[in-house]
Amino acid sequence: MVKAVQAEEQAVSNIAIVGFGPKGFYAFERLVAQLKALKIQDPVAIHLFNQNEFFAAGNVYRPDQPSYLLMNYANSNINCWTDEEPPAILENTPDFVSWLRIQPAYSSEAKPEAFAPRARVGTYLMESFTRLCSHLPDNIELVKHVRTVTDIKRIGKKYRLFTGGNKPNAYPEFDKIILTTGHLGCGAGFLEENLSNHYIDFVYPTQRALGHIESGAKVAIKGFGLTCIDALLALTEGRGGEFSVNKSGKMTYKQSGKEPGKIYIYSRTGLPMMPRTGHTEIKQPLVFFTADRMAALKDSKPVSFGKAILPLIIKECTVSYYRVLFKHYRWRLLALPKFESIREQIEVFHHYHPEAKRFNWEKLLDPFTDQAQLTHGKVADYIEKLLVEAEKGPEESPLNATFATWRRISAVFNEGYSFGGLDAASHQLFDHNYFGLFNRIAYGPPVKNLKKILALANAGIVDFGFVKGSIFKIDGSGENYGVLKVGGQKEQATDYLINARIPRNNGNNTPSLLYRSILQKGIGRRFQNTSGGIYTPGCMDMDRQGRLIAADGKVNEGIALYGTPTEGLCLDNDTLSRKRNNLASQWAKDVVQFIALKETEKNCIENES
Incomplete structure (x- = not known):
């Protein structure tokens, strides 16, 4: 019993x-x-x-x-x-x-x-x-x-x-x-002390986390990704501002008067994310970054990202770029298994069409890589370019097709990355240098949202003048919360700092x-x-x-x-x-x-x- x-x-x-x-x-x-x-x-x-x-x-x-x-x-x-x-x-x-x-x-x-x-x-x-x-x-x-x-x-x-x-x-x-x-870094999520703090470490839920920022305030936002966009919209459209499209198709913003006076964005690269449409992804099979090749690499552990994987990514992106570019000139790229054969086709193409823009890995990822600082106008112009390319879709835009490549290969790469598949130095290199980069080019916001950010910039609310090369220092005098500085010369006092980076x-x-x-x-x-x-x-x-x-x-x-x-x-x-x-x-x-x-x-x- x-x-x-x-x-x-x-x-x-x-x-x-x-x-x-x-x-x-x-x-x-x-x-x-x-x-x-x-x-x-x-x-x-x-x-x-x-x-x-x-x-x-x-x-x-x-x-x-x-x-x-x-x-x-x-x-x-x-x-x-x-x-x-x-x-x-x-x-x-x-x-x-x-x-x-x-x-x-x-x-x-x-x-x-x-x-x-x-x-x-x-x-x-x-x-x-x-x-x-x-x-x-x-x-x-x-x-x-x-x-x-x-x-x-x-x-x-x-x-x-x-x-x-x-x-x-x-x-x-x-x-x-x-x-x-x-x-893990979010702890318990939204913290009640955010209601009075001048430093907002987590923006969700946006209504509560950002509601205490008064109209006319000067706000700095650290990070230029999806969270930044959410914060910008909460501080503008969320406060009664209205977006509309004029007769020429340009999006404009009408202020409600409840917005911050100015919002300054700054990040490590200073670059916005590539916007996305809901176009069907390219169905072309991968040529170099294949599951079989990744499996073969895994059998020879440890795998070097820089020596073994990155070259394959660049080759795959090259194929994506020229496959679309060739179409514009009524050429057809033969996706042959040896990259030298593809390179030969590319050189013949440029011989006949020297005006066509060559594939350049570094410049595609960061057209301002050699510039320590960026002006408001340069960033706004770059956003305009990204929007044009995004709306063409990956089948018509060589740039869009290149950026979409990461979405096509990420599942295969994950198999090689997971459970310590990369050597320690490569693992760290990818996490710190390439994870954010590939997210920026492949998993950006809807086109509509980046158009809104551009409209806010044109309305004088968003300022890109500190977007790259800036540092933020807390103001010990108490007059302002902090000062945003760039290049040791230009500086701007701010009332609030928002951390718009998703913690990892x-x-x-x-x-x-x-x-x-x-x-x-x-x-x-x-x-x-x-x-x-x-x-x-x-x-x-x-x-x-x-x-x-x-x-x-x-x-x-x-x-x-x-x-x-x-x-x-x-x-x-x-x-x-x-x-x-x-x-x-x-x-x-x-x-x-x-x-x-x-x-x-x-x-x-x-x-x-």
Whole structure:
């Protein structure tokens, strides 16, 4: 009889998903699909921890955002469901475009090539989650916690989680945990002290993070990427300003009077991102950067990025550039397997067409690489050029085709990059020098948004005069918050500084209390690339199944990672893709096999009693 009671007490399997944005939802969907497929009968309690009430959307896609905050991912790419086995427990699993078509309020937006508001995607994710929850098997209990997990403790083979303000034993001991938290550097996301600070370290949600900046203020923004654009729109369109297109097709901005007086952007390169349309990507097969060639490189570890991979990228970009340029002159590039054969075609082409602009890798990536500073006019003119090339599409613009090449090869490169595939020096080189560069040229904003930034510059609100070569120093006199300086001569006092750079895993700092706890207690350790040197990208160490590796080097079978926490060991996790770096499916299989084994052992105990 005692054995039967013990079996009953141990029957409930407690599972935790920490961080419940899209990645948390994907892991949950695979878990319940596996539970149903294996016909698990014993009770399973799945606890979801999220910083806010927007379960499945998280902070990035929360549905209360303004509609002017757009995706940089075309509608046709968005699907929160998967076609892998076992199937979802729902029969109706529409992708985003199909979902938009059946929504009376949004059906007009159901264009595959369009860029939807992030809030709309959040609504899609949350509705999909709600429908999934309504079909859960009776033995599954779902427990939602609007809490930020800050601490973890190992108890035998199980774990206890802790959140701020809760009693020590507020949650059960968990058998399995998956961490799908957002960027480690963001900590708990928006901080209340931002409301009065002159330094804003995190801009989301924009209404709250930037709402205290008064009209007429002078604002500096560090970073010139997607987050910068969101901040600019929140401070202008978000305050009642209006964009319109005049008869000549040029976008203009009408001020509301509530905007900052001037906004100064500065970044390391001073370059804006290449804007995107929703045009269908080029379908031409890769010539040099192929999966077979990457597999061959992986067999000869460690791989040098500069010596082995970068030359292949440049060759592939060269092919993309000239394939389109040749078309303009009614020539046809033969994509032969030897690059010398392609080079010969290029030289013959330029002999007959010396006026055609040659491919130049360095100048394409940074046309101002030899200029320490840039003027407002040069940057505005460059944005105009990027917009023209973007609207032509990758089939008509050699520049656009070149920049789109990274999107075509990134999945193949990820296979070589992941789990320390590069030597230590190359790993560091790519993370610090090329990761941001390729994001800038390949994953930029919708054309519409960059047109808005240009309109703000033409309206005198945005100033590019400090965009490159500037440093920001806090003003000790107290008259202003800080001073932006460029070239030791020109300077500008500012009232606020906004950090518009998305934080990445950092080898020397772990702001998140949860990951700090994991490191301090030896539950996990940082990953180190020791191939030919030592490089610590900042992410946690894990095996190829996503399971955390403890300080003693042993695989921690109770805790897995998925999404942003794996950035540094895997690449390009900040995406809605269910296929890229899919560690969720294996985690779900492992969890359900564990539960099935428990169920078998319990049945044996009951039979013995």
